[in-house]
Each structure stands twice: as structure tokens, then as C-alpha cells.
Amino acid sequence: MTELLQQLINGLSLGAIYALIALGYTMVYGVLRFINFAHSDVFMIGSYVGFYLAPKLGAGSVLGGLAVLFSAMAACALLGVIIEKLAYKPLRNRSTLTVLITAIGVSLLLQNGGQKLFGPNPRAFPKLFPETQLHFGELTVSSNQLIVLAVSIFLLVMLWWIVHRTRIGTAMRALSFNATAASLVGINNDAVISFTFALGSALAGAGGILYAMNYPSIDPLMGTLPGLKAFVAAVLGGIGNLPGAALGGLLIGLVETFISGTRASTFRDAIAFAILILILLFRPAGLLGKMRVEKV
Amino acid sequence: MMKLSPDTSRRGFLTLVAAAALLAGCKPSGGSGSGGDAAGGGASTIVVGEFASLTGTEATFGKSSHEGTLLAIEELNKAGGLLGKQFSLITEDNRSTAGESVTIVKKFISRDHVVAVLGEVASGRSMEAAPVCQQAGIPMVSPSSTNPKVTEIGDYIFRVCFIDPFQGKLLADFATKTLKAKKVALLSDVSSAYSDGLGRFFREGFTAGGGEIISEQKYTSKDKDFKAQLTAIKAASPDAIFVPGYYTEAGLIVAQARQLGITLPIFGGDGWEAPELIQIAGGEALANTYYSTHYSPESSDARVQTFVKAFQARFNGETPDAMAALGYDSAMVLADAMKRAGTTDGAKVRDALAATKDYPCVTGKTTLDAARNASKAAVIITVKDGKFKYLETIQP
Numbered sequence: 264m265t266e267l268l269q270q271l272i273n274g275l276s277l278g279a280i281y282a283l284i285a286l287g288y289t290m291v292y293g294v295l296r297f298i299n300f301a302h303s304d305v306f307m308i309g310s311y312v313g314f315y316l317a318p319k320l321g322a323g324s325v326l327g328g329l330a331v332l333f334s335a336m337a338a339c340a341l342l343g344v345i346i347e348k349l350a351y352k353p354l355r356n357r358s359t360l361t362v363l364i365t366a367i368g369v370s371l372l373l374q375n376g377g378q379k380l381f382g383p384n385p386r387a388f389p390k391l392f393p394e395t396q397l398h399f400g401e402l403t404v405s406s407n408q409l410i411v412l413a414v415s416i417f418l419l420v421m422l423w424w425i426v427h428r429t430r431i432g433t434a435m436r437a438l439s440f441n442a443t444a445a446s447l448v449g450i451n452n453d454a455v456i457s458f459t460f461a462l463g464s465a466l467a468g469a470g471g472i473l474y475a476m477n478y479p480s481i482d483p484l485m486g487t488l489p490g491l492k493a494f495v496a497a498v499l500g501g502i503g504n505l506p507g508a509a510l511g512g513l514l515i516g517l518v519e520t521f522i523s524g525t526r527a528s529t530f531r532d533a534i535a536f537a538i539l540i541l542i543l544l545f546r547p548a549g550l551l552g553k554m555r556v557e558k559v
Numbered sequence: 560m561m562k563l564s565p566d567t568s569r570r571g572f573l574t575l576v577a578a579a580a581l582l583a584g585c586k587p588s589g590g591s592g593s594g595g596d597a598a599g600g601g602a603s604t605i606v607v608g609e610f611a612s613l614t615g616t617e618a619t620f621g622k623s624s625h626e627g628t629l630l631a632i633e634e635l636n637k638a639g640g641l642l643g644k645q646f647s648l649i650t651e652d653n654r655s656t657a658g659e660s661v662t663i664v665k666k667f668i669s670r671d672h673v674v675a676v677l678g679e680v681a682s683g684r685s686m687e688a689a690p691v692c693q694q695a696g697i698p699m700v701s702p703s704s705t706n707p708k709v710t711e712i713g714d715y716i717f718r719v720c721f722i723d724p725f726q727g728k729l730l731a732d733f734a735t736k737t738l739k740a741k742k743v744a745l746l747s748d749v750s751s752a753y754s755d756g757l758g759r760f761f762r763e764g765f766t767a768g769g770g771e772i773i774s775e776q777k778y779t780s781k782d783k784d785f786k787a788q789l790t791a792i793k794a795a796s797p798d799a800i801f802v803p804g805y806y807t808e809a810g811l812i813v814a815q816a817r818q819l820g821i822t823l824p825i826f827g828g829d830g831w832e833a834p835e836l837i838q839i840a841g842g843e844a845l846a847n848t849y850y851s852t853h854y855s856p857e858s859s860d861a862r863v864q865t866f867v868k869a870f871q872a873r874f875n876g877e878t879p880d881a882m883a884a885l886g887y888d889s890a891m892v893l894a895d896a897m898k899r900a901g902t903t904d905g906a907k908v909r910d911a912l913a914a915t916k917d918y919p920c921v922t923g924k925t926t927l928d929a930a931r932n933a934s935k936a937a938v939i940i941t942v943k944d945g946k947f948k949y950l951e952t953i954q955p
Contacts, residue, residue, distance in 0.1 A: 273784075384619070479811070480807055520784075523784070523787030528777045
């Protein structure tokens with residue numbers, strides 16, 4: 264029982280990070296209908312920003328840690344907007360396939376640029392927050408796991424508030440519903456798209472910091488696997504659907520953790536992806552996605 | 560469309576010409592880029608090829624090993640070289656990835672005409688390169704691949720380090736005698752020949768000595784999250800945890816174990832030895848951890864101290880680790896064999912290498928046995944206050 268609860272905590276804190284990254288995929292898909300493959304590398308850049316800023320911003324205290332977290336988010340938001348302006352905006356009215364291939368190009372650029380700039384070797388990520396272990400009977404929860412959960416929940420609530428309670432959020436939803444109609448009623452589509460990228464990339468940056476905090480070894484290719492898992496989470500939840508992405512992320516994290524804890528640990532990814540295939544067989548639009556007829 | 564228009568065919572031809580020109584232009588510059596004057600048998604230098612993991616997940620090992628080898632070659636050259644020739648070392652990086660080493664070694668042999676190959680730390684990658692050397696009749700000396708299968712590939716493949724059956728057995732003895740453990744949990748890397756092999760040999764030795772492997776968990780290299788496996792291990796309540804992996808993962812495993820409140824002794828093999836282990840896990844988490852390795856720079860042996868001083872003078876005061884010492888030894892053992900053979904001919908050097916007896920290496924007296932493995936002593940290192948500390952020496 265204790266083991267089960269402990270695995271639940273482990274799985275939730277891993278899943279929360281997947282959820283943060285998955286949201287970025289799903290948001291961009293919502294407004295532009297393409298998968299931003301460079302997203303997982305923005306996640307990597309986020310952790311490197313943290314790596315370089317941590318000594319300068321006094322990491323190790325609560326305030327310093329938060330400062331690092333928010334600067335990494337800001338840097339990633341900026342990077343997201345730059346990527347959108349330089350790589351995707353010139354292709355706005357081209358087929359999504361063209362944009363998709365460009366996204367893969369940007370991803371490779373960031374990965375290889377990162378290897379050149381940061382060096383290809385794994386680096387040890389510094390401690391951001393004071394660390395303690397809390398014991399509840401047999402259960403052990405590290406303060407890092409709590410921080411991951413708290414920050415993720417805070418960001419999810421903030422995101423929900425922005426999307427549903429602000430003018431720009433309403434504009435995002437309008438754009439996702441029908442881009443032409445949105446521009447006809449006076450929405451500046453370009454500004455909204457930039458904002459979406461900023462928001463999604465900031466979440467990826469936060470994910471990068473939280474991931475590096477829990478698994479303190481970072482390298483320029485670190486984004487690939489979590490990025491893939493988060494993408495799967497977004498599809499699992501129903502791509503384009505925000506609560507779906509969060510749910511998908513948590514599910515993937517939990518499934519992975521529970522399988523790793525058994526004898527079948529080597530088949531972890533295989534089983535996780537098999538579950539994905541099963542779910543998509545029965546619910547092709549994902550758990551919370553709605554089937555939409557493609558208009559031709 | 561069956562017929563090419565004249566326009567496209569001309570363009571195609573021009574592209575071909577341009578490509579041919581490019582290729583032709585590349586050839587001479589590529590040849591001199593490798594640094595060695597490699598013109599076959601009658602060369603003015605003795606060309607030795609070294610493949611190493613200079614970047615990637617085992618970069619620390621590759622770099623240390625390479626620096627050791629480089630120091631040895633420089634010392635040999637300063638002492639006048641061998642057979643009236645200077646050594647020339649060609650080094651190529653395999654980025655710690657599978658599949659690169661074969662290409663590198665093939666290039667060494669066909670283009671650079673090396674007379675011998677040195678490399679590498681990781682057993683998996685040495686096993687990739689070894690068949691190529693064996694087939695070409697070029698002696699290969701691995702500095703620190705400990706998996707027994709490496710030298711089983713053929714009679715041209717040697718190593719200057721101890722092998723995993725020995726290391727596994729001594730770690731089993733260490734667990735029983737020093738740690739007083741009866742139940743041990745095993746967490747090994749399924750994607751690494753080294754980790755998998757060392758785990759198996761440990762289990763054989765440990766169960767033969769009356770111990771019990773109470774829980775066995777696996778991971779894959781580049782994994783970051785081990786909490787699930789560690790939680791399962793914790794539930795099995797062992798006396799100690801054995802992690803036969805490389806430092807990148809071992810550091811994360813130790814850190815996460817301590818986060819889960821596991822204060823048990825955790826121990827591993829020579830794959831742990833890198834400063835990154837301390838950086839990743841933190842000195843505090845590494846209290847009560849141990850690993851076995853090939854030598855300790857703290858040894859009072861005169862040969863070790865001379866080597867440490869020379870290494871520090873050459874590489875900005877860095878203290879050489881076991882990989883550096885073995886990298887140094889691999890080049891020295893090879894040079895000694897060439898000296899005794901009086902030639903750089905592959906078959907003769909091979910015979911001389913096989914006859915290596917009590918050669919005074921930095922990592923101890925080295926004798927190559929019939930299986931082309933070295934038998935020598937091992938040391939156990941622990942971590943105290945965030946620093947590696949010598950604990951004990953174990954003779955074969």
C-alpha cells in the first residue's frame with residue numbers, strides 16, 4: 264500500500280511536467296493546426312537558462328529559485344515568439360506540411376546549436392530551492408516533488424484564467440474556432456498567434472526548470488524524449504484540448520512510473536505507447552477531444 | 560516523361576562535374592586533416608589510431624583516457640621515440656554513440672594505415688571495433704573495457720585492465736565482508752554490455768557466498784527518473800543497493816534514492832569514477848557509497864606519484880583518474896611490445912603483446928594471460944565530504 268502511494272506521488276510529479284510541455288503542443292495546434300516540434304527544444308533551452316542564471320540570481324533560496332524559474336519562463340517566451348516570427352510566420356498561408364517540416368528544422372537547429380553553444384556533455388544542474396524530505400509514516404515526499412506539483416497547478420490555473428477570463432484568451436479561442444472569422448471581427452491574428460507561442464514556450468521553460476530540478480543532469484538532447492512523451496500526452500488527451508493535455512500528461516507519467524516499478528521495467532515505453540494505441544483505437548480523437556469532420 | 564529536355568540534362572551534367580570537383584578538392588585536405596603523416600609501411604612515424612568517447616554521456620571517461628594516452632605518447636616521443644621513429648597519435652571521437660566506432664576504425668586502417676589501435680573505455684563500443692581490427696590483423700589494446708567478451712573476439716585484441724568477473728566477485732566479497740550485507744538489490748542498465756555483465760558476475764559471486772539478490776530492477780541509459788525502481792527496491796528492504804552503471808545515471812540514482820529516504824549503502828563499479836558523479840548527486844547524498852576501480856592517485860607508489868605529477872604538469876593541475884592511468888598504460892604496454900618485437904608488423908607485435916609479463920604499469924604490475932586479459936589489483940573508493948577517498952586495495 265505504501266509502495267502504491269509512493270509510486271502515485273512519483274508518477275504525479277513526473278506527469279505534471281509532461282502536462283506542462285503537452286499544453287504548449289496543444290495550444291499551438293489549437294490556433295495553427297500544426298505540431299511545433301521545436302517545442303521540446305525550447306524546454307531544453309529553459310533548463311540551460313536556469314543552469315546559467317542560477318549562480319547569478321542566488322539560487323538555493325526560495326526567492327532565488329523563483330527568480331530563476333520566472334526568468335527561464337520569460338526567456339523561453341521570447342524565444343518562442345522569435346521562432347514564430349522568423350520560421351513560421353513567413354509560411355502562414357502555406358500548407359501545414361511545409362510548416363511541419365520547418366518545425367523539425369528548427370528543432371534540429373536548436374539541438375545542434377545547443378551542442379555547439381553549451382557543449383555536448385551532460386552538465387550537473389544546480390540546486391534551486393532548499394531541499395528537505397518530508398515523512399508521512401513510510402511515505403517520503405521530497406520538497407522538489409511538492410514544488411513541481413505546486414508550480415504546475417499554479418500555472419495550469421493561471422493558464423485556464425488567461426484562456427477563459429481575459430480578452431486575449433477569448434481571442435485565442437476565437438482564432439482556434441475559425442481564423443478567418445476571427446480576423447473579420449477585428450482580432451489581430453498575428454498578435455494572438457505570437458501570444459500563444461509566448462504562453463506555450465513559457466510553460467515549456469517552466470517544465471525545463473522543474474525537470475532539471477528533479478533530474479539534475481542536463482544535455483542539449485534532453486528534450487527529445489520528454490518532448491515525445493508530452494506530444495503523446497497531448498494526442499492522448501485530444502490534441503487542441505487544454506484539459507485533455509493536462510490529463511494526458513498525468514496519465515503518461517503515472518503509467519510510466521507504475522510500470523517502471525514492476526519486473527517489466529524494461530518494457531516501460533513499449534507498454535506506455537501500447538496503451539496510447541489502444542485508447543486511440545477506441546477514441547480516435549483522444550480522451551477529451553471531440554471528433555470534427557474535416558471540411559474539404 | 561521519357562526524354563530529358565536538353566536543358567535539364569545539361570544541368571544534371573554540370574552538377575556532376577561540380578560534385579566531382581568538390582570530391583577531388585576534398586581528398587588532399589581530408590588526408591592532411593588527420594594530423595599524421597600516414598603513408599603505409601615505410602612511414603617515417605609510427606601511426607597509432609585512438610577512438611574515444613570525447614563527447615556525449617561518457618565524455619569524462621573518454622577525455623581522461625585520451626589525456627593519459629596523449630601523455631604517454633608525448634613521453635615516448637620525448638625519449639626519442641621507438642625504432643628510430645616518432646609516434647603519431649590520431650584520435651577520433653565516437654560521441655559515446657553506438658555505430659560510430661566501426662567507421663572510425665575502418666578509416667584508421669584503410670586511410671591512415673595505423674599499425675595499432677587503442678580504445679576504448681566502454682565495452683560495447685570496443686566490441687564494435689574489435690572485429691574490424693581482428694580481421695585486418697591490426698593489434699588493438701583497450702585501456703579499460705572490462706567486459707570479458709571484448710578480448711574473446713580474437714587473438715589481436717588485448718586489454719590492460721582487470722575484467723568484470725573479477726570486479727563482480729571482489730564487489731560481492733566487499734558487500735559480504737565490509738558492508739555485512741545479506742540481501743542486496745540490483746539496479747542495472749539493460750542497454751549497456753558493461754552494466755549488464757557486471758551485474759551478472761556480481762550476482763554469481765554474491766549468491767555463491769550465501770547472499771541473496773532480493774530485488775532486481777532495470778533501466779536504460781539516458782533515463783532520468785529512477786524513483787519508480789527505487790521505490791520498489793525500498794519496499795523489498797535490502798541491506799545495500801548495487802548499481803553497476805555509468806556515472807551519469809549512477810549520480811541521479813543516488814540522489815533520487817536519498818530523496819526517497821533510502822539511506823542504505825549504494826555501491827558500483829569503475830563506471831562510477833568521474834567528478835560528475837559528485838556534481839550530479841551532491842556530496843551529501845554520496846555519503847555511504849562505494850565503488851571499485853583500477854588505481855588511486857593517493858597511492859604512495861613511486862610510479863603512481865611520478866605519473867600524477869607529470870599529468871598535473873601537462874593538464875593544468877588536473878588529478879588523473881583511473882581512466883587516465885589506464886589510457887597511459889595502454890599506450891605504454893603497446894610501445895613496450897613494439898620495442899620487444901623490434902618492428903611494428905601486426906603479427907609480431909601481437910606475439911610480443913601476448914608475452915607481456917610483469918610490465919610495471921601505473922595501475923600495477925601487468926601480465927597478459929592466455930585470454931589476453933590483465934590480472935591486477937583493484938581498489939575500493941568511498942566518498943567523504945564530497946571527495947573521493949581511498950578505502951582498501953584488493954589483490955586478485
